[in-house]
Amino acid sequence: MIPPTARPSRHSTTRRAATALALVVSVLVGAAAPALAGSYRYWGFYEQNAGAWAFASKGPDQITPADGAVEGWRFAVADENGRMPRAVLTFDQVCGTTPPVTGKKRVALVIDFGRPADVDTGTPPAPKSGCAVLDPTATATQALAAVATPRVEKGLVCALDGWPAAGCGDAVAAPSDAAKAADTPIVIAAPTPTPTASATVGTGTTTADSGSYTPVWLSVLAILAVVGALIVAGRRMRARNRV
Numbered sequence: 001m002i003p004p005t006a007r008p009s010r011h012s013t014t015r016r017a018a019t020a021l022a023l024v025v026s027v028l029v030g031a032a033a034p035a036l037a038g039s040y041r042y043w044g045f046y047e048q049n050a051g052a053w054a055f056a057s058k059g060p061d062q063i064t065p066a067d068g069a070v071e072g073w074r075f076a077v078a079d080e081n082g083r084m085p086r087a088v089l090t091f092d093q094v095c096g097t098t099p100p101v102t103g104k105k106r107v108a109l110v111i112d113f114g115r116p117a118d119v120d121t122g123t124p125p126a127p128k129s130g131c132a133v134l135d136p137t138a139t140a141t142q143a144l145a146a147v148a149t150p151r152v153e154k155g156l157v158c159a160l161d162g163w164p165a166a167g168c169g170d171a172v173a174a175p176s177d178a179a180k181a182a183d184t185p186i187v188i189a190a191p192t193p194t195p196t197a198s199a200t201v202g203t204g205t206t207t208a209d210s211g212s213y214t215p216v217w218l219s220v221l222a223i224l225a226v227v228g229a230l231i232v233a234g235r236r237m238r239a240r241n242r243v
Contacts, residue, residue: 039179041118042169043157044082045140046072053084060140060157067105070094071140073148073160075114075124077172077179085112087127087188095131097193107132107143110188113163117178125163127188 045056047063048070056063056071065071068091076083087110094108108131113124130147132138144150144157151159158168172179 039077039079039172039175040169041077041164041167041172042075043160044074044076044078044084045157046074046084048072048088051088051090053088055082056140060144063140064137065105065107065140065143067107067136070108070110071143072110072112073144073157074112075118075160075163077118077175083114083183085110085127085188086183086186087112089129089188089190093190094129097191098131098133101133103136104133105136105138107134107138107140109143109147111148111160112186112188113160115178115183117176117181119164122164125161127186128191129188130191 045060046053047056048054053072060071070089070091072085074083074085089108089110091106091108094110095106098106100106108129110127110129112127116123118124128147132143132146134143134146141150144160148160149162150157151162153168156169159165
């Protein structure tokens with residue numbers, strides 16, 4: 001519920017209501033969730049537009065990202081204003097080393113596990129990024145599942161890669177000062193380059209040339225030698241039979 005001090009005008013109320021609605025929708029996979037009424041500990045879903053993060057327009061199960069899209073997930077204690085991922089990565093930074101595949105699309109994902117202040121105990125995993133190679137009709141939910149392991153309860157994305165270990169959109173009655181503090185930008189590394197098919201084949205060829213590989217022409221000569229020996233043996237056998 002928005003405090004009275006945050007309602008100076010009807011227009012301001014409308015804007016905040018719209019923001020709250022977008023926040024609720026952003027964490028939905030397909031089911032309804034209770035309206036926010038203060039601060040909550042949750043995973044937020046965002047889309048990158050013109051180099052900046054913005055609340056997703058719909059739930060991840062209702063969005064079919066285009067090839068080249070960049071999507072973000074952030075765990076935090078936040079109110080209806082949310083907290084964006086603390087780094088902006090471009091599509092080329094995340095997917096530039098992942099070769100395109102005919103008939104597929106590539107979607108870049110940035111996952112920010114949040115700060116220690118966002119949980120009661122434990123240390124969040126290091127943030128990460130990943131490039132999902134998907135069918136053209138794949139949803140944002142499927143893109144997320146391609147680079148992380150979601151825990152979903154009652155239609156809500158509650159955890160990614162086991163973080164947090166428990167809870168799902170829990171209310172936080174009195175956020176700590178550290179949880180309310182402004183974010184500090186961080187660096188999120190691009191994913192490790194994905195080996196291409198040619199590189200994999202090249203590695204195998206190099207290993208084979210080191211001693212375990214028999215050149216094709218030697219194999220052919222060996223076969224011809226065996227065939228020749230059989231022909232000669234046959235002629236000798238026929239000559240003996242004539243005697």
